[in-house]
Amino acid sequence: MSRALFDLTGRLALVTGSSQGIGLALAKGLAEAGATVVLNGRDAAKLDAACAGIPGALAAPFDVTDPDAVEAAIAGIEAVHGPLHILVANAGINLRAPSVEMPPETWRKVLGVNLDGVWFCCQAAGKRMVARGAGKIITICSVQSELGRPTIAPYASSKGALRMLTRTLCAEWARQGVNVNGVAPGYYDTELTSALVQDPSFTDWLCQRVPAGRWGKVEELVGATVFLAAPASDFVHGHLLYVDGGMTAVV
Secondary structure, three states: OOOHHHOOOOOEEEEOOOOOHHHHHHHHHHHHOOOEEEEEEOOHHHHHHHHOOOOOOEEEEOOOOOHHHHHHHHHHHHHHHOOOOEEEEOOOOOOOOOHHHOOHHHHHHHHHHHHHHHHHHHHHHHHHHHHHOOEEEEEEOOHHHOOOOOOOHHHHHHHHHHHHHHHHHHHHHHHHOEEEEEEEEOOEOOHHHHHHHOOHHHHHHHHHHOOOOOOEOHHHHHHHHHHHHOHHHOOOOOOEEEEOOOHHHOO
């Protein structure tokens, strides 16, 4: 019985932004739990290379910031492969600058991917899940859904907004059998954070700040994601599961 609660056999899952880093780790984890995974990114060649490492994985190259492309891609996935059971809205970027110097195009670019892109994917997948009366949507939030930090105003704003989007979609769709929850990572060692990982002063600060005393490993996000995608979480709605080494728990 306990294994069945986490079994994703027969489920179709789309993970956006999954050609590398956290998204790729989550796609691999869902596949290992039995799901057929659809990987997404804008670079088709990079996406094909990522798919080659996951048995049975499918590629869906599209830009999450283009609502027409999102709608066409999800419609196409369902037309060929059947109903989408799981959406992991992971695609995101972070561009840093002091707030007094933040160019409007930088603000708009970050919000466009991190918030608009998630919304377009949730809407396109969610309306189909609502019509069928079942589905799992997982937004990838952040400790910045709760905590601020200098030079990342658009990123923190987008992740804070995702927290409320997750809760609002829960309020609308829970009665229709659609679970909308979020995973909120802390600081993880990925391709996008490599400069910070290699910065001794930042890593020292991080290890002092995080109760677990280290950077996270992307594989450590898999369990939370599989849980929120699986039958084990059928009565979990509107929740943000922080996987942050205790960072948001302490001063």
